[in-house]
Amino acid sequence: MHVKKNDTVVILSGNDRGKRGRVLKVFPDKNRVIIEGVRFIKRHTRPNPKNQAGGILEKEAPINASNVMVICSKCGEPARTKHREVTEEGRTRHIRACVRCGEVF
Ligand SMILES: [Zn+2]
Numbered sequence: 587m588h589v590k591k592n593d594t595v596v597i598l599s600g601n602d603r604g605k606r607g608r609v610l611k612v613f614p615d616k617n618r619v620i621i622e623g624v625r626f627i628k629r630h631t632r633p634n635p636k637n638q639a640g641g642i643l644e645k646e647a648p649i650n651a652s653n654v655m656v657i658c659s660k661c662g663e664p665a666r667t668k669h670r671e672v673t674e675e676g677r678t679r680h681i682r683a684c685v686r687c688g689e690v691f
Pocket residue numbers: 658659660661662665684685686687688689
C-alpha cells in the first residue's frame with residue numbers, strides 16, 4: 587500500500603475528484619481506503635440495540651487506493667512517492683519519500 591492511516595490524500599477520480607482528506611482506515615487485502623469526508627453513502631438501518639432509532643446513517647465508503655495520491659506534508663502538493671532503498675548494516679529497507687522534495691513520510 588502506498589497510503590497509510592492518517593496520511594492526507596487527494597482524490598484522483600470520481601465525483602470527489604480533487605477533494606482532500608485524511609485516511610481513516612486502510613484495507614490492504616482489498617487495496618481500499620476510507621477517506622474522511624469523502625464518498626458519503628447513506629445507509630438505511632433498522633433499529634437495533636446499538637442504534638435504537640434506526641433510520642438513515644451517513645458513512646464514508648471505502649474507495650480504491652489507486653484513486654488517491656498522498657499529499658506531501660512538506661511541500662503540500664500531491665506527490666508521487668518513491669521507495670528508496672537504504673542500506674543499513676548491510677540490509678536494504680524500503681521507505682516512502684516525496685519525489686519532489688525528498689521528504690520521507
Ligand atoms: Zn514534498
